[in-house]
Amino acid sequence: MTELTTLGVKAIRDGVRAGDFTAREVAESFNSAVAAAAELNAFIVTTPDHALAAADAADSARADGKDMGPMAGVPIGMKDLFATHGVQTTAASHILEGFKPQYESTVSQNLWDAGAGMLGKLNLDQFAMGSSNETSYFGNVSSPWRKEGTNKPMSPGGSSGGSSSAVAARIAPAATGTDTGGSIRQPAAFAGICGIKPTYGRCSRWGVVAFASSLDQAGPMARSVEDCAIMLGAMAGFDPKDATSLQMDVPDWESALSADLKGKKVGIPKEYRMEGTDQAILDSWDQGKAWLKDAGAEIVDISLPHTKYALPAYYIIAPAEASSNLARYDGVRYGLRDLPEGAGLQDMYAETRAAGFGDEVKRRILIGTYVLSAGFYDAYYNQAQKVRALVARDFEQAWAQCDVILAPTTPTASFPLGSLENDPLTMYLNDVFAVPASLAGLPAMSVPATLNEDGLPLGLQLVGKPFDEQMVLNAGLAIQQRSGFDHAPEKWW
């Protein structure tokens, strides 16, 4: 029998439906794989019983001839940014350690309703702030990948680094991620897997620990485009509890998948050819163009003139929203409280937040507080929101010339953990290609292209029009079929 942990979402779903194996066997295999992979530090808590209960429900639904959900029998990893009823939810921060939500996030509930089960809560950068998974209070996550010939632990990317590590290591067939400025796509690229951030508003933010509300968007991470299409369909949908939720039907992305791109135009933005980008990344970009051309698409050169300003605008807007969102952690209603003997209320706030937040979180709260403060609001925040409008306008104009945009996901492959520790700006540059689509709220996906000369994965990014996840998935599928990428990291854990 096939090793069940090598299977993805579609293969598990179809195999359980066909009776090739039981959902319980699948859940047990993945539970064991998770337990044996503690060295990756991908999970903050594991929930084997949750996975088994969902599996048993799927098996009995099949035995009773009942309808099976689109994720029935598939155990997944849940990024620890989604509130899960009765299961510790921390955002990888000390300030939320021990927090057990009394409610379930809409996205996770949608997945359970679709028949999925939970293997555990996945590690991440603290409050999703980071691009390397080194800011978690619960320790760094290791990528399962290593540079050929070395044993140095490598970054799985961030912030959804527990998700990317677990999926690449085959200890979860798929995982949820969230993307504020690249936090699904960059780790997917680093780990040689797929990840899609849908149009802003497709997935409800209700019950997702907030970082920057105008940017935060959930999406699936898995090993194939088909798996992403299935899981995104299960996660998305209108939710009256989120004021920015899109009141639109969720298309059947899976059944409309087609790698035939005849009559479609793929835009190549010249501004993404940036200094400091690895030659291997530029080569893979050229390769991607050839693949899409082979799928029938026409390649056109386009211009997104404000690209270079997207990242600095992001590093004003996201910290500004974070400083406001994170004001809720005050030691009163939930989470940590640090109350020194004889201290008053104000001291309690300041002590609690000093003890509870990590350095990167504090740095961003301070930047956000500064750019929103009296006298600086116009110069920083308003200017950034105007630049953001221009970044979005660039894309609108590009859609007159093309149907989807192809670009690299990141300027480099993964790097060793610790190598950028004292250099926040260089770390921020990891997301230079990912952030523009975030600012414009557009659907965007990373798919693996190839391995570089060090044996590390490189990803290609596809950006689509608002609400056109289908085009993004279709172009991703065309690349997947031509790259034939099925590399797995060699097991060392």
Next chain:
Amino acid sequence: MSVDKQTVAKIASLARIKMGDDELENLVPELNNILEWVEQLGEVDVEGVEPMSAVIPNTLRLRDDVVDADPKTAGGRREDVLANAPAAEHGFFGVPKVIE
């Protein structure tokens, strides 16, 4: 624009994060590097451009004017609301004395 130690101390106090001298000293160059880098936004011609207020055109909905329409966000859940409080007493959140 750049910040000095006194400004960082002021921001930290506004953000209600207690910081020691060393921490403030370290943050001055870190924040200045970031602020210097975002200064480049000043080069962009934004004449006549409205700051973005909604990323995807959407209208704000009104829900039906019904009490407790959605039980998940409705009232009557005091136990749930207090379940994670570090100090809940007599059905209330407990905080240090605020009135002398």
